[in-house]
Amino acid sequence: xxxxxxxxxxxxxxxxxxxxxxxSATLGFLNVSIPDVFIILFAKLSGQTQPAGIDPVxxxxxxxxxxxxxxxxxxxxxxxxxxxxVFQAIxxxxxxxxxxLGISTGAAFxxxxxxxxxxxxxxxxxxxxxxxxxFAGGVGTLAVVLFLASGDRRLSSTSxxxxxxxxxxxxxxxxxxxxxxxxxxxxxxIFWLMGSLAGASWSxxxxxxxxxxxxxxxxVFYSRDLNIMATGDRAATSLGVNTVxxxxxxxxxxxxxxxxxxxxxxxxxxxxxxxxxxxxHMVGPDNRLLIPLSFFTGGLLLLIADTLTRAxxxxxxxIGVLTALLxxxxxxxxxxxxxxxxxxxx
Amino acid sequence: xxxPLSEQHTDLLWSLAGVNFSYNGTPVLRDISLExxxxxCYGILGPNGSGKTTLLDLLGGLQAPQSGxxxxxxxxxxxxxxxxxxxxLALVPQDFMVRFGFSVREVVEMGLHPHLHRFAAxxxxxxxxIDEALEVTGIAALASRPVTRLSGGEKQRVAVARALAQKPxxxxxxxxxxxxxxxxxxxxxxxxxxxxxQQGMQVVAVMHDxxxxxxxxxxxIFLKEGQIVCQGPTxxxxxxxxxETVYGVEAEVTANTFTNSRQVSFRLPVHP
Numbered sequence: 178x179x180x181x182x183x184x185x186x187x188x189x190x191x192x193x194x195x196x197x198x199x200x201s202a203t204l205g206f207l208n209v210s211i212p213d214v215f216i217i218l219f220a221k222l223s224g225q226t227q228p229a230g231i232d233p234v235x236x237x238x239x240x241x242x243x244x245x246x247x248x249x250x251x252x253x254x255x256x257x258x259x260x261x262x263v264f265q266a267i268x269x270x271x272x273x274x275x276x277x278l279g280i281s282t283g284a285a286f287x288x289x290x291x292x293x294x295x296x297x298x299x300x301x302x303x304x305x306x307x308x309x310x311x312f313a314g315g316v317g318t319l320a321v322v323l324f325l326a327s328g329d330r331r332l333s334s335t336s337x338x339x340x341x342x343x344x345x346x347x348x349x350x351x352x353x354x355x356x357x358x359x360x361x362x363x364x365x366x367i368f369w370l371m372g373s374l375a376g377a378s379w380s381x382x383x384x385x386x387x388x389x390x391x392x393x394x395x396x397v398f399y400s401r402d403l404n405i406m407a408t409g410d411r412a413a414t415s416l417g418v419n420t421v422x423x424x425x426x427x428x429x430x431x432x433x434x435x436x437x438x439x440x441x442x443x444x445x446x447x448x449x450x451x452x453x454x455x456x457x458h459m460v461g462p463d464n465r466l467l468i469p470l471s472f473f474t475g476g477l478l479l480l481i482a483d484t485l486t487r488a489x490x491x492x493x494x495x496i497g498v499l500t501a502l503l504x505x506x507x508x509x510x511x512x513x514x515x516x517x518x519x520x521x522x523x
Numbered sequence: 524x525x526x527p528l529s530e531q532h533t534d535l536l537w538s539l540a541g542v543n544f545s546y547n548g549t550p551v552l553r554d555i556s557l558e559x560x561x562x563x564c565y566g567i568l569g570p571n572g573s574g575k576t577t578l579l580d581l582l583g584g585l586q587a588p589q590s591g592x593x594x595x596x597x598x599x600x601x602x603x604x605x606x607x608x609x610x611x612l613a614l615v616p617q618d619f620m621v622r623f624g625f626s627v628r629e630v631v632e633m634g635l636h637p638h639l640h641r642f643a644a645x646x647x648x649x650x651x652x653i654d655e656a657l658e659v660t661g662i663a664a665l666a667s668r669p670v671t672r673l674s675g676g677e678k679q680r681v682a683v684a685r686a687l688a689q690k691p692x693x694x695x696x697x698x699x700x701x702x703x704x705x706x707x708x709x710x711x712x713x714x715x716x717x718x719x720x721q722q723g724m725q726v727v728a729v730m731h732d733x734x735x736x737x738x739x740x741x742x743x744i745f746l747k748e749g750q751i752v753c754q755g756p757t758x759x760x761x762x763x764x765x766x767e768t769v770y771g772v773e774a775e776v777t778a779n780t781f782t783n784s785r786q787v788s789f790r791l792p793v794h795p
Contacts, residue, residue: 269622401641405633407622412682414585415616416689417609417637462623 186466190473194251197480201247202239204488209235218244241379249377249441250483250496251476252385254448256392256438258475260431261449262456262468263396266403267424267431268334271457274449275435277338278322278428279345280315281446284439286348287314289355289366296362307369308440315436318344319428331410332421337428371495372443374483381441392434393472399423400464407462445497448475451504455511478504534561535597536693536725537582542591544577551577553749555591564719565727566740566757570770573746575729576617576697582727583612583695609637613691615699619682624669630681631656634688656684659714661707675702683711687718694718696728700735708732712739737761738784745769761785767792 202214209217213231220227221240227233257275264273275281287310294301325340326332352370356363402423405413410420435449452475453467460466482499494502535558542555552574559565559582567575580586581593584600593600595608613634621630631653635645645653657663660680665673670681679702686694694715700708716739718724730736736743737757744754747769753760766774772789779786 266623271623398641401633401636404625404629405636407625408630408633409616409620411580411585411616412614412619414605415583415609415612415614415695416633417606419605457623461629462625463629 201484246377250479253438253442254479255472255476256434257448258452258471260434262453262471263431278341282345282348283318284311284315287311311440312436319432372445372497396468403464447500542588544588563741566736567729569746574749611692613686613689614695617697621670624671628666631684634685656687660684693725733787
């Protein structure tokens with residue numbers, strides 16, 4: 178892969194993404210033209226007042242309601258895509274994602290806990306909000322998983338997965354108990370667990386953007402080392418890759434990415450699993466390509482799903498449900514097609 | 524295969540003194556003291572579980588001993604930066620497994636990792652090096668195939684090609700040809716021996732097959748239960764007595780004119 182391939186691939190992808198964002202911003206209850214979207218955004222970003230020709234209501238809707246939500250969908254999708262690719266490469270398992278180590282389940286537990294406490298009407302300190310607890314739940318889970326797996330000095334993928342599966346099972350049971358406690362108001366938990374980008378704000382974007390940039394840079398920085406890890410620990414070490422340190426760094430970074438994404442959007446399954454998985458079958462397993470592509474594809478997929486539920490469907494379907502409903506059948510088709518081509522199934 | 528003259532090379536590669544290694548409390552290697560020098564093709568032999576692979580891992584810096592010192596080229600092994608060590612030492616592991624469908628060429632290219640800047644693409648000379656490594660190991664025709672779909676023997680040749688692409692000073696082989704049929708084993712060993720004879724690439728090989736070892740190595744190190752039983756030139760230490768001590772089988776060692784090396788036949792000891 179050289180500089181020219183990178184440019185040839187990522188320039189068009191960036192253009193497609195920008196166009197998709199603009200197109201999505203025109204859709205909704207109020208119709209706005211694409212040029213107007215760009216004018217409104219330019220004015221908003223440069224801090225000027227909106228020009229005279231623009232409907233002030235449209236300007237507010239696009240700039241303060243639609244745009245944060247649209248950008249959040251791209252960033253959350255991208256973060257989930259990258260972290261999925263990294264989890265799969267580290268755990269040497271094409272079916273891994275943030276659930277495998279219990280990270281997303283931990284975030285769900287954190288959020289459910291706050292919701293139940295709110296239902297019981299406890300006066301919570303102002304710092305105790307659903308996003309903060311979701312984030313803490315995800316990061317805390319990684320800490321527990323690493324502690325459990327640390328008996329194995331090499332921190333092998335088998336130890337990590339085993340520890341993750343155990344912790345996730347306990348957390349799932351705990352979430353079940355919290356749902357039981359919530360009784361008639363269990364809908365609040367379920368709604369959060371199915372994910373939604375409806376509440377996304379500009380302050381979310383200010384948090385998500387640097388995280389996505391930082392996470393993508395770290396993941397791309399180590400992408401060649403990740404490739405080499407696929408050939409086994411001993412072989413990787415003999416090529417000068419510090420496997421234990423690499424696993425620690427990348428697990429931490431992808432956990433931060435996942436936890437932050439989840440704290441903004443709630444649980445959105447499928448993107449982290451399916452996006453890198455499908456891409457691997459289209460462009461090969463080279464992480465130098467796979468990781469950045471996972472960002473674009475994840476972002477685009479979630480943007481499309483969110484636009485559908487926001488502006489096209491008659492009622493708003495929870496986004497986590499929609500991604501699985503859209504992605505699932507697509508995955509099935511690909512799966513059957515590969516079998517017919519005589520290739521081994523995934 | 525031409526037997527090299529015992530050359531006057533005496534530059535020291537490794538020196539181990541009082542090395543102990545245990546794995547989760549179980550001693551694997553005990554009080555190993557050893558010197559490995561430039562100009563000899565070394566074979567490490569011994570029964571299963573005698574610590575051969577662990578010794579190779581210690582030489583390669585993949586594991587650190589609990590006590591004792593290991594120096595490589597006069598400098599403590601643990602003080603070497605990992606990347607710098609990877610430019611000098613290449614390992615061909617026993618069961619080379621790749622978890623994702625990288626192409627054969629991509630896997631061989633990974634051998635350049637310690638030589639390449641993080642974001643650099645291989646230059647023309649390095650591309651030639653890859654082509655050559657693919658060619659000599661006989662896998663050039665498989666270059667674009669996913670390595671996950673190769674047979675065990677083909678995978679093993681990919682591992683050898685990758686190690687060659689690493690341009691090492693010393694090649695560490697961990698039963699690298701155990702999975703190969705006799706033709707491919709000989710081909711690979713011959714190829715490595717050629718690099719040793721002509722380009723001075725040093726070799727330390729863990730081996731199972733005594734006859735291949737006799738044919739391939741100038742010096743043998745026999746391990747049993749984590750200790751060195753004997754070491755020395757192949758012709759001096761490959762004796763029925765040593766083989767019986769180490770493996771517990773009766774052996775007959777003959778000078779074979781066909782292979783131009785010592786060859787061993789075995790049988791289980793007959794108990795009265």
